Amino acid sequence: MKALHIITGLGVGGAEQQLRLLLRRLPVDCDVVTLTNPGAVAEGLRADGVRVFDLGMRGNRDLTALPRLTRLIRRGRYDLVHTHLYRACVYGRLAARLAGVRATVATEHSLGDAEIEGRPLTPGTRALYLATERLGTATVAVSDTVAARLREWGVPAGRIHVVPNGIDAARFRFDAAERLAVRARLGIAPGTFVVGGVGRLVPGKRFDVLVRAVAALPGTALVIAGDGPERASLERLAAGLGVTERVCFPGECDMSPAAPGSSDASPYRPPYAPARIAAPRRPGAPGPARTGAARGPEAGAARPDGPAPDTGAGSGAGTGAGIGIGAGFGAPSVPSLLCALDAFVSASREEAFGLAVVEALAAGLPVLHSTCPAIDDLPPHQAPGAQRFGGTAGELAAVLRTWSGAGARRLPPAPVARHYDIEHSGRRLMDLYTRVLAVPAPRTHTRPTERAPR
Numbered sequence: 001m002k003a004l005h006i007i008t009g010l011g012v013g014g015a016e017q018q019l020r021l022l023l024r025r026l027p028v029d030c031d032v033v034t035l036t037n038p039g040a041v042a043e044g045l046r047a048d049g050v051r052v053f054d055l056g057m058r059g060n061r062d063l064t065a066l067p068r069l070t071r072l073i074r075r076g077r078y079d080l081v082h083t084h085l086y087r088a089c090v091y092g093r094l095a096a097r098l099a100g101v102r103a104t105v106a107t108e109h110s111l112g113d114a115e116i117e118g119r120p121l122t123p124g125t126r127a128l129y130l131a132t133e134r135l136g137t138a139t140v141a142v143s144d145t146v147a148a149r150l151r152e153w154g155v156p157a158g159r160i161h162v163v164p165n166g167i168d169a170a171r172f173r174f175d176a177a178e179r180l181a182v183r184a185r186l187g188i189a190p191g192t193f194v195v196g197g198v199g200r201l202v203p204g205k206r207f208d209v210l211v212r213a214v215a216a217l218p219g220t221a222l223v224i225a226g227d228g229p230e231r232a233s234l235e236r237l238a239a240g241l242g243v244t245e246r247v248c249f250p251g252e253c254d255m256s257p258a259a260p261g262s263s264d265a266s267p268y269r270p271p272y273a274p275a276r277i278a279a280p281r282r283p284g285a286p287g288p289a290r291t292g293a294a295r296g297p298e299a300g301a302a303r304p305d306g307p308a309p310d311t312g313a314g315s316g317a318g319t320g321a322g323i324g325i326g327a328g329f330g331a332p333s334v335p336s337l338l339c340a341l342d343a344f345v346s347a348s349r350e351e352a353f354g355l356a357v358v359e360a361l362a363a364g365l366p367v368l369h370s371t372c373p374a375i376d377d378l379p380p381h382q383a384p385g386a387q388r389f390g391g392t393a394g395e396l397a398a399v400l401r402t403w404s405g406a407g408a409r410r411l412p413p414a415p416v417a418r419h420y421d422i423e424h425s426g427r428r429l430m431d432l433y434t435r436v437l438a439v440p441a442p443r444t445h446t447r448p449t450e451r452a453p454r
Contacts, residue, residue: 002080004081016041019084033053036056042054082105085109085117093133103439108142108150112349140432141161142162165358167355194223195220196224196343197222205226208234211243213394223250335359342409348372361413368386
């Protein structure tokens with residue numbers, strides 16, 4: 001079997017990292033096309049031996065991408081095309097149908113009730129999605145919640161298949177030595193109670209709630225790992241609340257799977273920089289000393305006869321600049337960062353799955369979340385360390401105050417981590433591939449000599 005995965009971009013993100021994690025488990029000859037942004041995950045895929053193409057798409061309405069993608073699919077003689085994220089699903093399903101591919105699968109990674117991939121859902125967005133969904137063979141939902149949303153949209157139930165996101169739970173096993181090392185690198189004293197969150201710094205993630213809650217908890221530190229358009233406003237909020245010294249923005253974490261035999265340190269990030277988070281101290285005691293921080297060829301451009309293999313120009317790394325962090329320094333990997341925390345918070349307005357919450361539970365952290373289908377779709381005993389909160393800073397501060405007063409505690413890895421094991425997700429996806437390939441290929445009415453418009 002030969003498969004082509006088409007994704008909107010390959011910067012650091014949940015869907016992108018999930019693709020890389022799955023490709024390591026699929027016994028299939030796979031290539032990957034990114035429509036744009038061949039970032040850090042493209043580098044990781046190439047390191048895994050996956051061939052990556054950059055289509056060089058110039059925007060959502062760059063219609064020249066369609067014939068170029070169609071030609072690439074034909075030349076590759078793929079048995080199956082699998083698309084990921086909205087733009088890739090729209091263009092990929094069309095191109096696969098034009099190329100006469102036997103089967104087309106699309107994964108819906110980020111569909112909320114009112115948003116898709118963090119942007120508001122509009123009637124036009126929904127209509128285009130449904131029109132192109134009919135061109136595929138099957139649609140994968142990453143949770144039962146997303147499957148229900150697709151059915152409400154009108155996608156036939158028989159075309160929807162749930163393949164949950166997965167994690168490599170062993171990577172998130174707590175390591176006491178790593179906890180001390182990461183705290184030292186971030187400049188956080190061992191006795192400080194540390195709250196953390198991970199994700200894109202966008203309005204829907206509501207990291208401002210974490211900043212406001214921690215501002216009401218003297219002696220508590222906050223680490224927000226990620227990058228995005230809300231970073232500057234979050235830094236200003238921290239400064240305005242007078243908690244600059246207790247809030248750390250280390251930049252994008254590396255979320256990629258560790259290579260066999262390698263350490264968990266990111267191959268794409270520069271060394272850690274020490275943060276300037278003051279440790280709690282007795283009245284009159286002196287504060288801690290501050291130790292402020294002081295590849296291959298470029299990706300080929302898309303050509304008239306199809307895109308060249310991408311070699312990954314641009315890492316997609318966060319700058320690491322900001323509160324207490326020297327510019328140009330990066331963050332620890334997600335498993336390492338979770339070792340350094342005492343509590344994890346997800347205040348997202350909407351989620352399609354909630355992978356970061358599952359990872360935190362696998363690390364033995366107590367977790368507060370406002371919405372998380374990965375947890376909500378299961379019985380409570382699967383995630384004993386998870387607690388839902390109403391989403392306000394006041395409620396969050398009240399719970400965190402109780403937790404910090406009880407001291408740091410590390411829980412056994414929650415059963416939910418085993419439930420969402422990536423090996424299980426890979427097997428379910430392979431079963432789906434086998435089923436859809438048994439369906440006759442759709443007829444195409446296009447001529448094989450079709451050329452891109454000039």
